[in-house]
Amino acid sequence: MTDTLSLSPESIAEWIPFAKAAGFFFATFILEDVAAVGAGLMLASGTISWPAAFIACFLGIWLGDLGLYAIARIGGRRWFERSRFKKFAPKVAESERWFGKRGTLILIFSRVVPGARLPTYLAAGFLRAPLPGFLLVTGVAAFIWTALILRLTELFGAKLLNALEAYKHGGFILIGAGVALIALLQLFRRAALNFEFRKIARLRHWEFWPGWMFYPPVALNCLWLAIKYRGLTLPTAANPGIFSGGIVGESKHAMLKELFANSPEYTAEAELIPSGTMDERRAKLEAIHARFDSENFILKPDIGQRGVGIKLIRTREQAKDYLRQTNAPLVAQRFAPGPLEAGIFYYRFPHESRGCIFAITEKIFPVLVGDGRSTVTELIEQDSRARLIADIYLKRFHARRDDALAAGEELTLVVAGNHAQGCIFRDGMRLNTPALESRIDEISRKVSGFFIGRYDIRFASEDDLRAGKNFQIIELNGAASEATSIYDARNSLWDAYRTLFKQWELVFAIGAANRKLGVTPTPLALVWRAWRDYDAMSASYPSAD
Numbered sequence: 001m002t003d004t005l006s007l008s009p010e011s012i013a014e015w016i017p018f019a020k021a022a023g024f025f026f027a028t029f030i031l032e033d034v035a036a037v038g039a040g041l042m043l044a045s046g047t048i049s050w051p052a053a054f055i056a057c058f059l060g061i062w063l064g065d066l067g068l069y070a071i072a073r074i075g076g077r078r079w080f081e082r083s084r085f086k087k088f089a090p091k092v093a094e095s096e097r098w099f100g101k102r103g104t105l106i107l108i109f110s111r112v113v114p115g116a117r118l119p120t121y122l123a124a125g126f127l128r129a130p131l132p133g134f135l136l137v138t139g140v141a142a143f144i145w146t147a148l149i150l151r152l153t154e155l156f157g158a159k160l161l162n163a164l165e166a167y168k169h170g171g172f173i174l175i176g177a178g179v180a181l182i183a184l185l186q187l188f189r190r191a192a193l194n195f196e197f198r199k200i201a202r203l204r205h206w207e208f209w210p211g212w213m214f215y216p217p218v219a220l221n222c223l224w225l226a227i228k229y230r231g232l233t234l235p236t237a238a239n240p241g242i243f244s245g246g247i248v249g250e251s252k253h254a255m256l257k258e259l260f261a262n263s264p265e266y267t268a269e270a271e272l273i274p275s276g277t278m279d280e281r282r283a284k285l286e287a288i289h290a291r292f293d294s295e296n297f298i299l300k301p302d303i304g305q306r307g308v309g310i311k312l313i314r315t316r317e318q319a320k321d322y323l324r325q326t327n328a329p330l331v332a333q334r335f336a337p338g339p340l341e342a343g344i345f346y347y348r349f350p351h352e353s354r355g356c357i358f359a360i361t362e363k364i365f366p367v368l369v370g371d372g373r374s375t376v377t378e379l380i381e382q383d384s385r386a387r388l389i390a391d392i393y394l395k396r397f398h399a400r401r402d403d404a405l406a407a408g409e410e411l412t413l414v415v416a417g418n419h420a421q422g423c424i425f426r427d428g429m430r431l432n433t434p435a436l437e438s439r440i441d442e443i444s445r446k447v448s449g450f451f452i453g454r455y456d457i458r459f460a461s462e463d464d465l466r467a468g469k470n471f472q473i474i475e476l477n478g479a480a481s482e483a484t485s486i487y488d489a490r491n492s493l494w495d496a497y498r499t500l501f502k503q504w505e506l507v508f509a510i511g512a513a514n515r516k517l518g519v520t521p522t523p524l525a526l527v528w529r530a531w532r533d534y535d536a537m538s539a540s541y542p543s544a545d
Contacts, residue, residue, distance in 0.1 A: 022056070024053065025056040025057070029060060029064050032060065032061045036057045036149040036150060036153070037149065039150060040053070040149060044154045050150075057150065062139055062142045065117070068121035068125065069122075069125035069129075070125060072122040072123070072125030072126040073128060076125065077128070078535065080126070081539035081540075095127055099127045100127075100129070103137075107121075107137045107138060111145050205388060205489065207487045208389060217497055218500050218501075222504055222508075226508070229511070229512045231508075231515065233524050233527065234507075234508050234512055235479045235511050235521075237511040237515050238452050238478070238507050238508075238511040238514065239451055239452065239453065239478045240514055241448040242254075242255065242449065243530075244522045245478055246481065247479055247522075247527060248534055249531070249534055250303070251302050251329075252301075252303070253302050253331045255447070255476045256270040256333070257270070258448070259447060259473055259476060262446035262447065263443045266443055268333050268336045268472045268473065269292070269333065270333035271288045271291075273288070273330040274329050276327075278324070285323065292334045294335060295314070296314050296335045297334060297335050298311070298333040299311045299333075300331050301329070301330060301331070302329040303328070303537065306418055307420055308538055308544055309326075309538075309541035309542055309543075310421075310544045311542060312335065312415045322542055326541055326542065328537050328541065338458035338459060338460060340465075341457065342362055342457055342459070343360070343456050343457075344361075344436075344455045345359040345360070345361075346358065346454070347451065347510065350510070351513065354441055355445070355451075357432050357436070358483055359429065359483035359499065359503075360428035360429050361428055361487075362427070362431070363424070364423065364425075365415070366383075366385075366413045366424055367410050368386075369408065369409070369410055371405070372406055375401065375403060377390075377394060377401045380393050380394065385489075389422055392422045395543060396422075396543060397411070417456060419484060419487045425484050425485065426488050426490075427490070427491070429485070433468070435467050437468075438468060443455075450478075451514070452478075452479060455476055455477075456475040457472060479507050479511075
C-alpha cells in the first residue's frame with residue numbers, strides 16, 4: 001500500500017483561522033485601520049476569534065510602524081548625508097534634539113490623529129530617535145488602539161451586519177470589494193509618490209529588486225537556520241580569522257595583506273592609508289604610488305560593501321579629490337588590468353582537508369558604442385538593460401551625460417565588478433576545473449581562520465584561469481558575501497533563492513562546526529555597533545566607478 005496525502009475537512013478547518021489571521025496581518029501593511037475594522041466585523045459575525053484577530057492586527061500594525069522607522073533611519077538618513085541637502089546637517093541636528101525632548105508625546109498623538117502616523121514615524125527614524133523608546137511607545141499605543149478599534153467595531157458592527165443580512169453573502173462581498181478597492185487605491189497612490197516609472201518597470205526584473213523586496217525570504221531562511229543550529233550569530237564564527245566572520249566591519253587590507261604574504265603571485269598588492277590629516281594621507285599615497293611603479297591604481301574604502309567607493313585613479317587630481325571627500329581608512333591597490341573578472345565562491349568545513357568551489361560568476365562590463373549623433377544619455381536609454389538602471393550610470397557620468405560619442409567611440413559604464421554598480425553577472429561554472437579548484441583551495445588553506453567566502457579575481461585568459469594560473473586576487477569577502485552568479489538574468493527567482501538558501505546553510509553549518517571546536521561567535525551588540533559605524537562612515541564615500 002502507498003500512503004497518499006489528503007486534506008480532511010477537519011484539517012482544512014484548522015487552517016482557516018490561520019489564513020484569516022494571516023490575511024489581516026498582511027492587510028495592515030496597506031491600510032491598518034481598514035484591516036482592523038474588517039477584523040472587528042468578523043468578530044461581530046463570530047467568524048474569527050479574539051486572540052487571532054488581535055494578535056494579527058497588533059503585530060501587523062507594530063511591525064509596520066517599525067518598518068517606516070527603519071526605512072527612514074537606514075535609507076533616508078544615508079541618502080541625506082550623500083545628497084546636496086547635507087549642508088542642512090546643523091538644522092537636522094537641532095531637530096534631533098527637539099524631537100528627543102518631545103518625541104514620546106508626538107508618537108502618542110500621531111496614533112490618534114488621522115494622517116499623522118506616516119510622517120511621524122518616518123521623522124522618528126530620520127532623526128534617529130532611540131529604537132527601544134520608539135518600540136515601547138508605539139507598541140503600547142498600537143496595543144491600546146488595536147483593542148479599541150476591534151471592540152468598537154465588534155459592538156456596533158453587529159447592527160451593520162444585520163442590515164446587510166437581507167443581501168446574504170452579497171453584503172460581505174460588498175464590504176470586501178470596498179476594502180479591496182480602498183487598499184488598491186492606497187497602494188497605487190504610494191507607488192505613484194515613491195517610485196519613478198523607470199523603477200516600476202525595473203520590478204519586472206527581479207535582479208534589480210531593492211533589498212527590502214528581495215531579501216525577506218532569505219532573512220526568514222536564516223532565522224530558521226538560527227533555530228536549527230541554535231545560534232543567531234553563528235555566521236560570525238564561520239571565519240574565525242576575520243572580524244565578525246566577514247559579516248560586517250572586516251578590513252579589506254588585513255585580508256589582502258595576508259593573501260599577499262602567503263600567495264604573492266596570485267594577489268594584487270595593496271597598502272593601507274589610515275585616517276589622518278590631508279597632508280599625511282597625500283604623502284602616504286604618493287609614496288605608495290611610487291612603489292607600485294604604475295600610472296593607474298585602485299582606491300577603495302578599507303571597510304566597504306557592494307562595491308561602494310571603488311575608483312580607478314588615473315591622475316593625481318583624481319587621487320586628491322578622493323582624499324578630500326573622505327577621511328575613512330582607504331586601500332590603495334595595484335591595478336590588475338585583467339581585462340576579465342570573476343567571482344569565485346569557496347567553502348571548506350574545518351574537519352575537511354580539501355575545500356570546494358560552490359559558484360563562479362563571470363563579470364561583464366557594459367560598454368556604450370557611439371554613433372556620432374547620440375548623447376551618453378540617449379545611448380543608455382536605447383539599451384534595453386542599461387535604461388533600467390540609468391540612474392546609476394548617469395550619476396557616474398553626470399558630467400558627460402549630454403556629450404555625443406563619436407562613431408565607434410567606446411565608453412565603459414562601470415569599472416567596479418559589482419552588480420549594484422551596474423556590472424552584468426553571468427553563471428560562470430563552465431570555467432571550473434579540478435586545477436582551478438585545487439589552486440583556490442591551496443590559497444585558501446594558507447589564510448588563517450578562513451573557511452567560506454568569495455574571491456574577486458582578474459585575469460587575461462580563460463584557459464589560464466581554468467589551468468589555475470596567471471590571475472590576481474583583488475578582494476576576499478567573508479561570510480556575508482554572496483554567490484553572485486544568482487544575478488544571471490537567465491536564472492529564475494526560485495533558482496536564486498535556492499542557491500542562497502544552500503549558501504547560508506553552509507555558512508551556519510561551518511559556524512556550528514567551528515563553535516564545537518571552541519570558536520566563540522561575535523556578540524550581536526558588537527556586530528550591530530560595527531554596522532552602525534560602517535553606515536555612518538560610508539556616507540562620505542565617493543561614488544564608485
